[in-house]
Amino acid sequence: MWIHLNSKMILMECFIFVMITFLMTGARCEVPEVFAEAGSQAVLPCESSRTSSAEPVIIWSKANKGTVWRRQRSGLLYRGSSWSGKGTQRVHCPHTQFEGGDYSLQINNVREDDGGVYTCSLDFEGQVVTKVVTLRIIKVSFSPEALVSGMDFSVTCNVTPWAHGASMQWMLNNSPFVPQTGIPVDRYASKSMRKKATEQLTGIWTCVVAYKGKEWRASATLSVRGIIQPPNDNTKVYAAVGSAVTLPCVFSPGITPSLPVWEKLQSGSLLKSVPGHLSPSFSPSSQSPELPWDKSASLKEVGFEDEGRYRCSATVEGQKLSRNIQLVVAQIDRSVSSKKKDSVTLTCQLSDASEVTDYEWVYVTYDINGTQSVRPIQKGKTLSISQVSEENWGEWVCLFSSKDGMLGNVTYHVQLMSGLSGQKSSGFSQNTGVVVGLSCLLIVLLLILAQMYKNHQRKKRIFQYPALETIVHTISNEREERERNHVKK
């Protein structure tokens, strides 16, 4: 209580001092305020311009706690019992600075209960100089400390003792943290925030305390365990028809999710799943003993019907975690123009092109060493090429990208054979092309054989009835003659 009065009196003195000096010099007088982050070192200033041949008696004391540190004129040191426990001295007053009139107190590894009002008293042989300093400790803490995505938690910024009129702001990973409640950012936000833990809240939380035109910071690291890959729901994964693709589902390292399940979701509905609707080329995570947190799945050969939404889910410490992933399938549609038979139009088709902002066609060739060379052709979704032209044999690749960068590509192969036979064959249906070609050939052969057999049978029949042939012949001759006569009339 007396300290309170004391500081009030000092404030008063200062006020008067300011009033006097302001008019003359514009100088300011303040009760020093020191803010320190819990665990760091705090320096409480105490400077005197008084010069004296003898060193003063120095007494640092804390309100309600008694003497912190004392130095007799003889050099004898004394530390308060609560400051010198277990062999580590947390308080120091560097002797080397005394000559310059600096009697500042250093407190290492400050704790919340170190916050309070300190008094430095210098006794220059009867003349006592007293300085008051307020030490405030800033500490960021989480409750509970170990979090799994989906749990409720609170993040608190404590200033001990609280500075009336101070304002507080949060930063997460060095960017201002705006609570997503729709409420405008309040500079005088509450000291504690309740949130639902998500992987995105992982990182360094910094509390910025502003007081009397100055800023202090304190930080703490929050780790939320959950699904780290992909980081967001409804992440799109792009794959070309016929290629292999991995659908990522990676949990935080060190945790072993139980009951992992992959499902394909019914289109249009995010909630209903279609059990057992996974394609045959779909293989869920391999149970790798080294990486039990990697539950990614893969498709060995993507078909156009594999496009859609998938869900990976598992249970971690009683929390059911899941992530929705959208597989977007790309393929090249080919159409032959009706005017020019040898020219084809290739169209880059995606099952969901909502993120795609750019299409580009490139022509890829390989030299004898297998070195790839890429030649840009044109922008746009479609491309017209001549199939029979020998210089177009190779790979036509459609690259598609969003505003953030490349998303994927899909390849159309024009091969030597297709040039000769006029048959198309593309990357994902090379085999189909060959099969169709062979089938056509077989059908043609069969037709020829059938015709030959028919002719053979007819001849055989006619030879069996030579008389009948004569009759047929005579009848037709007679009919012809009659018609001729008819025309003459």
Ligand SMILES: *[C@@H]1O[C@H](CO)[C@@H](O)[C@H](O)[C@H]1NC(C)=O
């Ligand atoms: C193929 O590789 C050899 C040796 O690495 C090199 O000398 C030659 O120039 C390469 N040819 C082409 C077409 O790049």
Ligand SMILES: *[C@@H]1O[C@H](CO)[C@@H](O)[C@H](O)[C@H]1NC(C)=O
């Ligand atoms: C197409 O995508 C594959 C896989 O991402 C990549 O390795 C390849 O270089 C891409 N092709 C072109 C021409 O960019």
